[in-house]
Structure formats: structure tokens, C-alpha cells
Amino acid sequence: MTSFTLCLSLLSLLSTGFSERHSKDAVTSDKSAQDVMHKENIGWDYSNIQTKFNLQSSKHTEEKDCGIIAGVGESLVKCNFNMTSKTFVIIHGWTTTGLMESWMSGMVKALKKQEVHANIIVVNWLERAHQLYTVAANNSEVVGREVAMLVDWLQKVTDIPLQKVHMIGYSLGAHVAGFAGKATQNKIGRITGLDPAGPLFEGTAPDNRLSPDDADFVDVLHTFAYGTLGVSIGIEQPVGHIDVYPNGGSFQPGCGLHDVFNALAYGTIGDVVYCEHERSVHLFVDSILNQDKQSLMYRCPDTKTFEKGMCLSCRRNRCNKLGYNINKIRSKRSSRMYLKTRADMPFKVFHYQLKIHLFSSEEIQDWNPKLYVNLYGTSGDSKKASIEMPEQVAANRTNSFLVYLEDDIGDLLGIKLIWEGSSSSWSLWFKRLWYGSSSNETEDFKELEIRKIRVKSGEMQKKYTFCATNRSAMKMSPGSEMMFTKCLDGWPIKNKTSLHS
Ligand SMILES: *[C@@H]1O[C@H](CO)[C@@H](O)[C@H](O)[C@H]1NC(C)=O
Ligand SMILES: *[C@@H]1O[C@H](CO)[C@@H](O)[C@H](O)[C@H]1NC(C)=O
Ligand SMILES: *[C@@H]1O[C@H](CO)[C@@H](O)[C@H](O)[C@H]1NC(C)=O
Ligand SMILES: *[C@@H]1O[C@H](CO)[C@@H](O)[C@H](O)[C@H]1NC(C)=O
Ligand SMILES: *[C@@H]1O[C@H](CO)[C@@H](O)[C@H](O)[C@H]1NC(C)=O
Ligand SMILES: *[C@@H]1O[C@H](CO)[C@@H](O)[C@H](O)[C@H]1NC(C)=O
Numbered sequence: 001m002t003s004f005t006l007c008l009s010l011l012s013l014l015s016t017g018f019s020e021r022h023s024k025d026a027v028t029s030d031k032s033a034q035d036v037m038h039k040e041n042i043g044w045d046y047s048n049i050q051t052k053f054n055l056q057s058s059k060h061t062e063e064k065d066c067g068i069i070a071g072v073g074e075s076l077v078k079c080n081f082n083m084t085s086k087t088f089v090i091i092h093g094w095t096t097t098g099l100m101e102s103w104m105s106g107m108v109k110a111l112k113k114q115e116v117h118a119n120i121i122v123v124n125w126l127e128r129a130h131q132l133y134t135v136a137a138n139n140s141e142v143v144g145r146e147v148a149m150l151v152d153w154l155q156k157v158t159d160i161p162l163q164k165v166h167m168i169g170y171s172l173g174a175h176v177a178g179f180a181g182k183a184t185q186n187k188i189g190r191i192t193g194l195d196p197a198g199p200l201f202e203g204t205a206p207d208n209r210l211s212p213d214d215a216d217f218v219d220v221l222h223t224f225a226y227g228t229l230g231v232s233i234g235i236e237q238p239v240g241h242i243d244v245y246p247n248g249g250s251f252q253p254g255c256g257l258h259d260v261f262n263a264l265a266y267g268t269i270g271d272v273v274y275c276e277h278e279r280s281v282h283l284f285v286d287s288i289l290n291q292d293k294q295s296l297m298y299r300c301p302d303t304k305t306f307e308k309g310m311c312l313s314c315r316r317n318r319c320n321k322l323g324y325n326i327n328k329i330r331s332k333r334s335s336r337m338y339l340k341t342r343a344d345m346p347f348k349v350f351h352y353q354l355k356i357h358l359f360s361s362e363e364i365q366d367w368n369p370k371l372y373v374n375l376y377g378t379s380g381d382s383k384k385a386s387i388e389m390p391e392q393v394a395a396n397r398t399n400s401f402l403v404y405l406e407d408d409i410g411d412l413l414g415i416k417l418i419w420e421g422s423s424s425s426w427s428l429w430f431k432r433l434w435y436g437s438s439s440n441e442t443e444d445f446k447e448l449e450i451r452k453i454r455v456k457s458g459e460m461q462k463k464y465t466f467c468a469t470n471r472s473a474m475k476m477s478p479g480s481e482m483m484f485t486k487c488l489d490g491w492p493i494k495n496k497t498s499l500h501s
Pocket of ligand 1: 082086
């Protein structure tokens with residue numbers, strides 16, 4: 001973490017002070033502004049607040065920001081604070097550069113586009129964040145309390161409902177949001193934690209970190225919850241009402257942490273760590289910008305179960321929308337949700353569960369076949385997609401697998417199952433020739449009989465059953481392919497009720 005040498009494009013979100021563009025006339029001519037001025041003096045001392053708050057509304061088109069000062073009603077008027085709109089509070093994390101990170105402007109732009117009248121407050125605590133990590137982490141509580149003071153003051157002078165306040169905090173900023181939520185007089189509507197920082201927070205009591213108590217609804221994205229040397233950059237434990245672990249929550253596609261030794265050798269480890277950690281931000285921004293490509297996520301006990309395709313149900317709120325448009329489902333215990341994503345925006349993929357009964361004369365042990373599928377649909381055919389192999393595959397039983405596609409292929413029409421590898425008949429033939437027929441030939445010979453594939457689509461919540469097209473050729477071995485199409489009459493099909501709701 002000390003090698004967090006991050007190349008960031010610099011952003012001038014730092015300027016404080018007031019924009020001179022707003023004339024004094026606007027203040028006196030506006031009635032609600034006068035109300036604000038009358039109420040601003042509520043007998044609190046805000047003079048010690050060091051954190052800076054910059055308001056970005058769509059009125060400040062050229063990205064000029066405008067400083068809001070707790071206790072100074074005039075600053076709200078100057079900054080065109082809209083009392084009837086939603087208010088977003090965006091909070092950065094630990095910094096090694098002392099500068100605002102570039103994702104901030106992307107987030108602000110996305111929110112502005114979607115919520116035209118929204119008040120977008122960018123919290124600037126760079127001074128206290130540009131410290132040793134331990135010091136910055138310790139500062140998150142006092143910064144949170146200052147954010148809370150601002151929010152409480154805003155509510156006092158403008159009567160904004162705190163329900164309409166949504167805090168979005170990244171890394172250490174997620175815990176700042178948590179401390180802010182704990183300290184406000186009334187509960188705020190929502191906190192979104194984007195890969196909340198792990199070190200010094202993992203395993204601590206709810207009072208000392210972001211927790212479900214901090215807002216009416218707390219949702220959390222975990223994109224770099226990966227422990228090395230006992231430390232995980234992003235927190236691993238659930239800390240919200242809904243905790244999402246995209247791609248298992250540790251390695252993100254396109255980031256390449258698996259290449260960690262190369263990254264160390266070339267000094268790019270900071271970029272790699274940064275990519276995984278910051279993916280949480282980009283997933284959230286994607287959910288604002290690409291609402292027509294809304295990613296779905298699924299409740300599941302753990303990654304392993306999800307990677308067997310076993311959690312693609314939407315019954316009883318088991319599935320939800322990732323990010324901005326999430327359904328605010330609160331249960332007593334936080335629910336873990338999973339999904340796969342693409343490597344870049346738009347991140348949405350289409351998940352399928354494949355249930356395949358593998359008839360085999362031998363036990364399937366230490367078996368790592370390379371199985372792929374092509375799915376054929378009403379609006380296109382998929383590229384070759386790999387079937388993730390769970391640890392245990394059982395013979396003479398129905399096994400469940402997960403497959404996901406980047407493209408929407410519509411309703412399913414058929415499946416091609418591909419088993420890559422050297423043709424076993426050749427190696428078997430060669431072995432027989434070499435060792436004689438009494439050789440230990442079963443060692444790497446595998447043959448499976450597959451009659452049917454049952455499929456459940458997560459995104460469409462539909463079930464399909466496909467049967468081997470050629471009923472006199474249902475055996476597969478490495479190097480072979482098999483086609484499955486809609487089952488014809490004569491195939492016994494279980495008549496289960498559809499999950500479609
Ligand atoms: C304030 O926001 C509301 C919507 O929440 C909008 O109708 C109104 O026009 C906005 N006022 C100003 C001055 O922009
Ligand atoms: C953390 O901050 C508190 C005051 O807020 C201080 O008493 C304490 O010494 C700090 N701890 C560290 C490790 O900086
Ligand atoms: C699977 O079932 C077939 C037929 O019932 C049987 O011959 C075979 O031994 C079984 N395989 C295993 C691994 O038990
Ligand atoms: C085949 O080889 C495996 C390991 O190489 C051995 O455990 C097994 O007993 C052998 N089977 C026969 C029939 O020789
Ligand atoms: C079905 O499989 C059998 C046995 O492998 C083969 O002889 C036959 O040509 C196949 N039929 C079709 C239509 O592919
Ligand atoms: C399956 O259910 C549908 C509708 O409930 C029914 O029309 C059909 O006959 C059933 N098929 C079988 C094989 O039972």
C-alpha cells in the first residue's frame with residue numbers, strides 16, 4: 001500500500017471561496033433565501049470545521065464549484081442550493097497525492113446528467129486524508145462529524161428532508177459517510193459505500209466503521225476485498241443492508257491482479273491495486289449512466305455457490321439492481337449479493353445456470369475438463385463461453401454450472417457443448433498400441449453421456465430444457481462437440497412451474 005503511486009489526472013475541484021458570478025441582487029430578491037438568512041443563526045459554532053464543501057449543481061455548467069459554509073446562509077444562496085431537490089454528498093478517501101482523484105468528476109457528471117436539479121456536494125478533506133494511512137483513518141471520524149454538522153445545519157435552515165440525502169463514499173470516505181450518518185440528528189436516506197477501506201476497520205464494532213445503522217439504507221460494493229498478509233485493502237465483511245461482491249469481490253476482470261509479480265517488477269502495482277479498488281466507483285457510475293443496461297445481482301451465501309450458477313433466482317427479493325437504482329430492501333441481516341461483470345463499461349452480463357446430468361461409468365475425480373458452450377438465441381448467437389468448473393463434479397448426478405455472456409441473445413433456442421482437449425480415442429488407440437490392451441488405459445480416458453441440459457436465465461428468469469439433437473450419439477469425450485435443441489415429443493420433461501414473475 002505504500003507503493004500507492006497513482007497517476008491521476010488532476011482536477012481543479014479544490015478551489016474554494018465563492019463564485020463571483022452570482023450577484024447580491026439574487027439574494028435579496030429571493031424570498032426563500034431570506035428565510036435561510038433568518039434561520040442561519042441557530043446558535044451553533046461552526047468555526048472549527050476544517051472540511052470544505054463544494055456544491056456542484058447543473059447551474060455551474062463549466063464545472064466551477066461553489067463553497068458552502070455551515071452557518072453562512074448566504075453561501076447556499078450564492079451556490080444556488082435547491083431546497084426541493086435531492087442532495088448528494090460525495091466523499092473521497094485516503095490520498096497519497098493530496099489531490100482530488102479523477103473519478104470524482106466522472107461521478108459528479110453522471111449524477112448531474114441523471115438528476116438535473118440535484119445538489120451535489122463534494123466533500124474536501126484532502127488535508128486530513130493526505131497523511132499516513134493510520135492517521136488518515138483516525139481522521140475519518142472527526143471529518144464524518146463535520147459532514148454531519150453541515151447536514152444538520154442544512155436541514156435546520158432549508159428544511160430539506162434528510163430522506164433525500166444520499167452520501168456516496170469511496171474507500172476511507174465510506175467510513176467518513178458512516179461516521180457522518182451516526183452523528184446526524186436524524187437519519188439520512190442512504191449511504192453508498194464504494195469498496196470501504198479494510199485496514200483498521202475490518203472486524204471492528206459497528207460504531208467504529210460504516211454500518212447498517214448509519215442511514216435508512218446502506219448499500220456497499222466490495223471490489224477489492226482480497227486479503228494478503230492479513231490485510232485487505234477493501235473491507236471483506238458485510239457492513240450494509242446489501243453488500244455486493246462483483247466477480248466475487250476480489251479480482252476484477254481487466255484489472256489483472258493475477259499479474260501481480262509483473263506489476264511488482266515493473267512498478268505498476270499501485271495502478272493494479274487502484275484498478276480493483278476503484279472498480280467500485282465505475283460500477284456505480286455505470287449504473288447511473290447506462291440504465292438501459294442495468295446489471296442484475298443475486299443473493300447468494302458465497303462465491304462458490306454463485307459460481308455453480310445456483311443463485312439466479314428473483315423470487316422474494318433474491319435479485320436486485322446493482323448500484324444507483326437498487327431496490328432498498330432491508331433485512332435484519334445484511335444480504336450478500338453476487339454478479340459477474342464485463343471488464344469495462346457497460347459492465348452488464350447475462351447469467352445462466354446450466355444443469356447437466358453427467359452419466360459416467362467412472363467416478364469423476366481430480367477432473368478439470370475444458371468445457372465451453374455456444375448459446376443460440378432469437379436475437380443472436382453467443383461467442384464461445386467457458387463453463388466454470390466447481391471443485392466437485394459428480395458422476396451420475398446432476399451438476400450445476402454458471403455461464404455468462406456479454407451479449408443479450410434473447411430467448412434461447414439451442415446449445416452447443418464443446419469439450420476441448422486431445423481426442424481420447426487417439427490417445428487411447430496409441431496407448432493400446434504401445435502398452436498392449438492390458439495397460440492402465442482408464443487413467444486419462446473420460447467419456448460422458450449427456451442427454452439433456454436444463455437452463456435457467458437469471459436476467460430473463462426463464463427456464464428451458466434442451467435435449468441431445470442426435471439421440472444415437474449422446475456420448476462425449478475430449479475433443480468432441482454436441483448439439484442440444486428444444487426437446488421433441490417423447491422426451492420426458494419435468495413440468496416445473498416457471499419462475500417468471
Ligand atoms: C429545484 O428543483 C426542482 C425539482 O426538484 C425543480 O423543479 C426546480 O426548478 C429547481 N429550482 C431551480 C431554481 O432550479
Ligand atoms: C486518533 O485521534 C484521536 C482524537 O480524535 C487521538 O486522541 C488519537 O491519539 C489518535 N490516534 C492515532 C493513532 O492517531
Ligand atoms: C453410473 O451408473 C451406471 C449405470 O447405472 C453404472 O454402470 C456406473 O458404474 C455408474 N457410475 C458410477 C461412477 O457410479
Ligand atoms: C491405474 O493407475 C492408477 C494410478 O496411476 C492406479 O492407482 C490404478 O490402480 C491403476 N489401475 C489399474 C487397473 O492398473
Ligand atoms: C447420429 O449419430 C450417429 C452415431 O454417431 C451417426 O451415425 C449419425 O450420422 C448421426 N446423425 C446425424 C443426423 O448427425
Ligand atoms: C406441462 O404444463 C402445461 C401447463 O401447465 C400443460 O399444458 C402440459 O400438458 C404439461 N406437460 C406435461 C408433459 O405434463
